[in-house]
């Protein structure tokens with residue numbers, strides 16, 4: 048328990064593999080093409096090759112600098128199965144010996160024909176999504192899964208002493224939700240004392256297996272919680288008094304606190320008997336000596352290298368922070384601010400990028416080297432002066448590069464006035480839209496994308512390789528659009544979409560068509576489970592060289608008399624899901640993107656498009672984790688959305704769409720977007736959001752989702768009708784729209800058609816009840 052902490056480490060490392068090997072292995076297991084043993088082998092190979100890479104980059108194999116941060120699906124789910132933290136509706140998944148195995152694990156993640164999976168939601172302010180554990184007053188915790196032990200043994204056999212990682216008990220309970228069986232008002236945090244003995248038991252087993260360091264992640268401590276801070280502080284004190292008790296047979300404990308500052312919880316944690324404390328000093332500031340005074344022998348692990356963006360570090364600034372801390376604490380180590388799971392693996396995989404741009408970037412592997420470099424400076428001032436100078440040159444090259452600061456783009460944003468951000472009166476718009484669109488009660492629509500078939504993806508891959516001409520590719524996409532329009536006509540939808548087949552991703556597609564961005568070829572980052580994105584790189588001033596979506600949308604509209612919804616991704620979401628420049632305030636970059644989109648709105652209207660949706664699923668994602676910072680963010684983010692849409696004529700119906708979050712907290716902001724219709728995710732949380740809408744007195748059109756598109760499960764017609772009936776009880780029927788939770792791109796056609804048919808039929812039946820006289 049007294050082993051010293053390594054001077055260089057990282058919080059976590061990407062686990063999907065350099066070519067998304069994990070996605071392929073997991074999906075082929077799900078499809079029944081490979082066995083469980085084959086999946087285990089593929090996963091073991093990924094773990095082994097990560098350790099080998101990290102060692103090559105300079106982390107030592109034998110000193111616990113390498114975290115065992117692998118997961119087959121999600122790190123929160125891993126902790127839930129480790130401690131048997133599953134609610135009654137999943138009780139049958141236990142094996143006879145009391146364990147939760149591979150298939151139980153995936154059922155929790157994906158559901159099955161009888162039940163919904165665990166809810167999925169945003170992981171702090173990132174585009175990663177975790178599964179929300181369900182805990183009740185009687186959830187019987189037990190050590191139900193020992194993958195964590197297997198991983199350390201497997202690593203030891205290959206010659207690596209890795210540091211097992213778990214979500215810490217306070218964060219785990221704060222991120223959990225009350226199980227269905229729990230009484231109203233039940234708070235999972237009240238189960239802390241029942242959970243701690245299981246952590247202790249596991250720590251004992253890890254110690255027995257020879258493990259000297261374990262990582263307990265407590266990022267929830269950097270975010271304001273619904274629970275009062277005093278209660279969180281008490282839970283932290285209690286948890287670590289128990290887990291870090293001296294008498295215990297346990298590994299040394301590192302607690303991590305990524306994604307921001309611990310604030311008043313820093314002295315609380317520093318005063319516990321834990322052995323190392325990681326703090327985020329990239330996003331958070333360097334704490335004052337007084338806040339660190341209680342650390343004593345506890346190692347401070349300074350997260351100075353940004354784990355969440357891809358710019359090369361300013362090593363001079365990082366080294367200064369370390370110097371400050373060296374003067375304050377006894378034992379200091381260097382780390383990333385967050386897990387590197389949020390960035391791609393290796394810049395060297397992107398040889399197609401402009402060489403100057405590439406020279407500005409650091410992906411996961413480059414960041415490991417930055418950490419190792421900075422660690423050399425501890426106790427050794429001057430040791431990295433050459434590296435610091437080289438980093439400064441990189442920054443200078445960025446500042447002066449063409450495209451980074453374009454006068455015509457800056458002139459346009461600085462000329463903006465308040466009237467550019469506002470549309471006319473809603474009542475006037477509503478009347479004009481009713482006249483123009485003549486929609487029935489409870490209009491039906493979808494969120495935009497239809498299933499991305501392997502034919503569509505393969506056509507795009509062939510076009511990218513040059514095996515299809517641009518014209519052949521366009522033809523194939525138009526064929527797909529025609530099929531999607533025909534299907535919606537046949538199913539009886541009221542407002543149609545073109546299906547987005549031409550988009551690899553709703554953000555990347557726009558980035559590819561706007562100036563100021565570049566995209567990667569292999570820069571995949573996990574979003575949830577097996578789903579990945581290649582976040583674009585927003586490095587310069589943004590403008591639109593030519594219309595982007597107009598020809599596709601116009602083609603779709605030419606095939607039908609029903610209105611086709613134009614489909615754009617909003618400015619906040621484009622920023623949230625890209626790697627953004629750090630040399631301009633985000634609000635100003637957002638306005639540049641908004642103006643490009645505004646031009647697209649104008650062109651869509653001119654092409655005869657009467658309904659335009661501007662998606663902002665990431666509006667909630669960028670919400671600062673501290674309440675005191677939220678108002679400022681909401682101001683610029685809402686304004687940038689309004690800037691992108693405010694030029695629309697009163698008769699043009701502006702929709703927006705949000706998903707993946709709890710909306711209660713930002714319902715004022717959603718209202719502030721001033722969209723005519725807002726579709727939101729609701730099915731997976733069984734329409735809970737209608738209570739927020741009712742309490743708020745939401746006046747505009749709203750489509751709470753009635754079909755959870757995150758699982759292959761088909762909702763029955765009765766189930767959809769029930770959700771609609773619930774919605775009608777809380778929101779006036781004339782405001783309600785009927786739609787799925789989100790786009791359909793991840794689904795297959797068979798289940799989609801069946802689900803959409805049930806959705807339309809349920810709507811028809813609920814509509815007829817609305818029209819029936821009240822009895």
Ligand SMILES: Nc1nc2c(c(=O)[nH]1)N[C@@H](CNc1ccc(C(=O)N[C@@H](CCC(=O)N[C@@H](CCC(=O)N[C@@H](CCC(=O)O)C(=O)O)C(=O)O)C(=O)O)cc1)CN2
Nearest residue numbers: 174504505507508551552553554574577578579580624793
């Ligand atoms: N950026 C972003 N963030 C988001 C979302 C989103 O849609 N986009 N949605 C929310 C949930 N997150 C999601 C993230 C990813 C996906 C998703 O579907 N990702 C796809 C990849 C999408 C993509 O980029 N597709 C490309 C590349 C497809 C591909 O894999 N091609 C094959 C080749 C295929 C062939 O030859 O047939 C290959 O490269 O190996 C394309 O269509 O062009 C996946 O993981 O499978 C869905 C939801 C929140 N965050």
Ligand code: MET
Nearest residue numbers: 494495496662664790791
């Ligand atoms: C993650 S939100 C997705 C919205 C997009 N229009 C789609 O349907 O796929």
Ligand SMILES: [Zn+2]
Nearest residue numbers: 664706789790
């Ligand atoms: Zn969505």
